[in-house]
Amino acid sequence: MFKKILIANRGEIACRVIWACRELGIETVAIYSEADSDSLHVRFADDAVCIGPPPSGQSYLHIPAVISAAEIKNVDAIHPGYGFLAENAHFAEVCEACNIKFIGPTPQAIRTMGDKAQAKKAMKDAGLPLLPGSDGIVETVEEAITIAANIGYPVIVKASAGGGGRGMRIVRNASELTSAYQTARHEAGAAFNDPSVYIEKYLENPRHIEFQILGDTQGNVVHLGERECSIQRRHQKLIEEAPSVLLTPEIREKVGTLVAKACQAIGYVSAGTIELLFDNDCNFYFMEMNTRIQVEHPVTEMITGVDLVQAQIRIAAGEPLGFSQEDVRFNGHSIECRINAEHPEKFTPSPGLITAFNVPGGPGVRIDTAAYPGYTVPPNYDSMVGKLIVHAATRQMAIARMKRALDVMIVEGIKTTIPLHRRIMDSPDFISGNLSTRFMETFLAQQKAGQG
Amino acid sequence: MELKEIKEIIELVSEKGFTEFELQKDSFRLKISASFNQETILASKPQAAIVKTEVVATSLEKTPVLQAPPQVKPEQELYKIKSPIVGTFYRAPSPTADPFVKVGSQIKQGTVICIVEAMKLMNEIESDIVGEIVEIYVENNHPVEYGQPLFGVKVN
Numbered sequence: 001m002f003k004k005i006l007i008a009n010r011g012e013i014a015c016r017v018i019w020a021c022r023e024l025g026i027e028t029v030a031i032y033s034e035a036d037s038d039s040l041h042v043r044f045a046d047d048a049v050c051i052g053p054p055p056s057g058q059s060y061l062h063i064p065a066v067i068s069a070a071e072i073k074n075v076d077a078i079h080p081g082y083g084f085l086a087e088n089a090h091f092a093e094v095c096e097a098c099n100i101k102f103i104g105p106t107p108q109a110i111r112t113m114g115d116k117a118q119a120k121k122a123m124k125d126a127g128l129p130l131l132p133g134s135d136g137i138v139e140t141v142e143e144a145i146t147i148a149a150n151i152g153y154p155v156i157v158k159a160s161a162g163g164g165g166r167g168m169r170i171v172r173n174a175s176e177l178t179s180a181y182q183t184a185r186h187e188a189g190a191a192f193n194d195p196s197v198y199i200e201k202y203l204e205n206p207r208h209i210e211f212q213i214l215g216d217t218q219g220n221v222v223h224l225g226e227r228e229c230s231i232q233r234r235h236q237k238l239i240e241e242a243p244s245v246l247l248t249p250e251i252r253e254k255v256g257t258l259v260a261k262a263c264q265a266i267g268y269v270s271a272g273t274i275e276l277l278f279d280n281d282c283n284f285y286f287m288e289m290n291t292r293i294q295v296e297h298p299v300t301e302m303i304t305g306v307d308l309v310q311a312q313i314r315i316a317a318g319e320p321l322g323f324s325q326e327d328v329r330f331n332g333h334s335i336e337c338r339i340n341a342e343h344p345e346k347f348t349p350s351p352g353l354i355t356a357f358n359v360p361g362g363p364g365v366r367i368d369t370a371a372y373p374g375y376t377v378p379p380n381y382d383s384m385v386g387k388l389i390v391h392a393a394t395r396q397m398a399i400a401r402m403k404r405a406l407d408v409m410i411v412e413g414i415k416t417t418i419p420l421h422r423r424i425m426d427s428p429d430f431i432s433g434n435l436s437t438r439f440m441e442t443f444l445a446q447q448k449a450g451q452g
Numbered sequence: 453m454e455l456k457e458i459k460e461i462i463e464l465v466s467e468k469g470f471t472e473f474e475l476q477k478d479s480f481r482l483k484i485s486a487s488f489n490q491e492t493i494l495a496s497k498p499q500a501a502i503v504k505t506e507v508v509a510t511s512l513e514k515t516p517v518l519q520a521p522p523q524v525k526p527e528q529e530l531y532k533i534k535s536p537i538v539g540t541f542y543r544a545p546s547p548t549a550d551p552f553v554k555v556g557s558q559i560k561q562g563t564v565i566c567i568v569e570a571m572k573l574m575n576e577i578e579s580d581i582v583g584e585i586v587e588i589y590v591e592n593n594h595p596v597e598y599g600q601p602l603f604g605v606k607v608n
Contacts, residue, residue, distance in 0.1 A: 034599060049538055049597050049598075050538070050597040050598045050599055051538045051597070051598050052537075052598045053598070053599075059598075064537075064570050064571045064573070065537060065570070065598065068537065068538045068539045068571050071540075071571070072538065072540055073595070098571070
């Protein structure tokens with residue numbers, strides 16, 4: 001097992017990794033930018049190094065600074081958290097070259113899964129169904145027209161290197177295709193320095209459901225069930241839950257077995273997530289694979305009792321998983337609300353000083369946060385200030401628990417998404433489990449109409 | 453050098469809160485280093501410092517070890533050259549070479565004052581100011597953070 005781990009991240013996930021290390025008896029080194037000197041991860045790690053000025057490009061994303069910090073502190077391993085360098089294959093390679101264990105999958109797996117077209121090919125070969133679409137990159141408008149006619153409208157044109165909605169166009173008929181294709185290529189070129197796009201079938205009201213998997217270096221792979229992550233705004237998840245109301249135990253077992261086999265086929269090691277689109281008839285399609293620990297990992301931890309961050313660390317140290325698929329049990333229901341420093345209606349960022357901060361407690365409530373009273377949310381990084389997670393025997397009880405927890409979660413001085421979450425918990429669509437990736441669009445329109 | 457002068461120097465050194473002081477005059481060399489305990493360093497106004505003195509080189513005069521006065525005022529007038537990167541601090545281009553600068557060295561913009569090694573790369577750090585080095589805060593071959601003060605400079 002490792003003696004000392006450097007955490008190449010900040011905020012709640014840096015604290016989350018520190019807690020895991022503490023419980024495993026591993027020393028921790030935090031890194032921080034000048035904007036984060038008052039952060040909890042700096043305070044609670046055994047050691048801390050300032051690695052640069054506030055902009056992430058010169059601190060948390062600056063590989064030489066991160067590696068240099070790891071070298072002067074003589075760590076055995078680096079946990080990248082999520083975001084920043086977590087899915088940077090080059091960083092994983094540099095760690096390897098410097099004899100520092102990267103806590104995550106191999107650079108090769110990160111690289112393959114980081115390229116959407118390559119990822120789809122790999123997963124198709126490994127047995128996962130894909131949305132009908134182009135076989136890789138679409139090189140010309142003529143090709144685009146032929147493919148779209150074959151799969152049927154609506155279709156979506158997506159950047160191969162894309163993410164966050166850029167380089168993405170929904171096309172509902174043939175007349176829109178030429179300009180959509182060209183715009184998407186142009187956007188992709190500008191945003192990702194790679195104009196490659198592909199085309200696939202567009203589902204009108206899909207659910208975003210993802211499966212958590214864990215693979216060890218001995219070739220054991222298990223799945224830990226799914227997370228329903230359909231409540232998103234502009235491709236940013238707001239609320240996640242496990243399990244999904246859509247999936248029966250039979251479908252869970254069928255899909256879970258399939259994704260675990262696929263990950264085994266590609267020799268995947270560490271924690272990973274297979275993102276799928278589901279339609280309401282439970283047809284499912286592979287979207288992408290995330291090769292990191294995810295923000296919403298706690299809902300899986302709550303219903304399975306598996307500590308995913310500790311599992312990542314143990315796997316990186318070469319230990320076997322220590323349990324098999326038959327040992328995995330799903331208990332109750334868990335919901336997570338992301339508390340963001342944002343205006344709850346306009347979604348404008350709201351950094352600044354937190355003047356009052358009260359976190360709920362009591363049975364079945366978990367808070368993952370790096371905020372505290374007197375903490376200033378810096379404007380330099382993402383807006384999430386914490387995650388409120390509940391666990392209860394049933395979904396209905398989990399919603400009741402989330403409501404009472406949100407009611408006493410007080411964050412003053414900045415605007416947060418707490419009031420938004422409280423309203424979503426009262427939404428009939430949410431309560432009935434009628435979810436799709438269009439949920440927020442519909443919900444916000446209803447709210448607006450209700451107010452007017 | 454008179455004992456009185458050395459006393460005065462020690463008083464001055466501890467008053468200014470220096471961690472290290474070196475003086476060379478003909479064949480006489482005086483080196484004073486102060487080590488603060490951790491609480492003292494963390495406090496914004498250091499209240500006590502342990503000051504050690506050692507006479508390094510040949511002097512005909514005997515120099516007794518002196519106790520420094522406990523009061524140390526925070527220095528204000530020194531310009532601090534900070535480390536632009538995280539890494540390992542080296543005062544010389546190679547282990548056997550002379551240091552780039554010493555206390556008393558005159559520097560100007562562009563003068564190489566030290567090396568900070570990051571990822572096996574030796575990054576020469578240049579001065580961004582004209583003045584005289586009066587303090588060196590970090591020991592050779594020690595790790596430094598981004599933004600950590602390396603040198604105290606009396607600006608000309």
